[in-house]
Amino acid sequence: MVLHRNFIPELTFTATRSSGAGGQNVNKVNTKVELRFHVESSKLLSQEEKNVLMRKLANRMNKEGELILTEQNERSQLKNKEKVIDRFYRLINWALIPQKRRKATRPTLASRHRRLENKKQHSEKKSRRQNPRLD
Template sequence: MDTQKLVPDITYQFARSGGKGGQNVNKVSTKAELRFSVAGSALLTDEERAVLLEKLAGKLTTEGELVLTHQTERTQLANKEKVTQKFLRLIAKAFEVPKPRKATRPTRASQEARKTDKKKRGDLKANRRRVSID
């Protein structure tokens, strides 16, 4: 899926942020907040919407809206670019298909090594026990 096609549906809001900037922080709204409505986006197909709703369920609001913020940079533009990159990475990762795992069996040598380690450990613990005198 081309994540760039979703950029028109993004809305931005700006607020005052903490962090670097000195007195600049107190008077300039540099914190960038990105909002993207997964549930209401016309640019997504039903399948894409279902995938995003499932994969990003923990990051969505109750209305099905994804909200991301960035505030470490000193300028509004830099924070906007960073939060947009964060959004695009998140969407791309949600559509990534994991590589299927091939089932493998342990080698004979690794099985033998495991058994010898278990035997050594058991002997060590057995030597710690008190010997009862009958």
């Protein structure tokens, strides 16, 4: 489990002004926190874990291989920093949980009968919509 590892020394934080409404607090105070984590240079992850993270979190990384997360919902920089760190750990844990392989199964006899019965009902419904034949 990743939660037992301390990634804080490998994280880089920057604070900027938040966007959106908020009045003077938004205009004057740097409360938005951006977290950057360079996956390839991490000393706490094995090469296999790095490969998994690079594959699963590719859409959240820049060209240099940095995982970037931001938080700006709170009015306090400290709260935003705590939230983004929590989100980082949850994201890393989610990415490193191995997915179970799906076992292929065959449809049961009952499910095949239900499928065919539904097809018959659907066919009858469609045929009732047609104009009656005059033979």
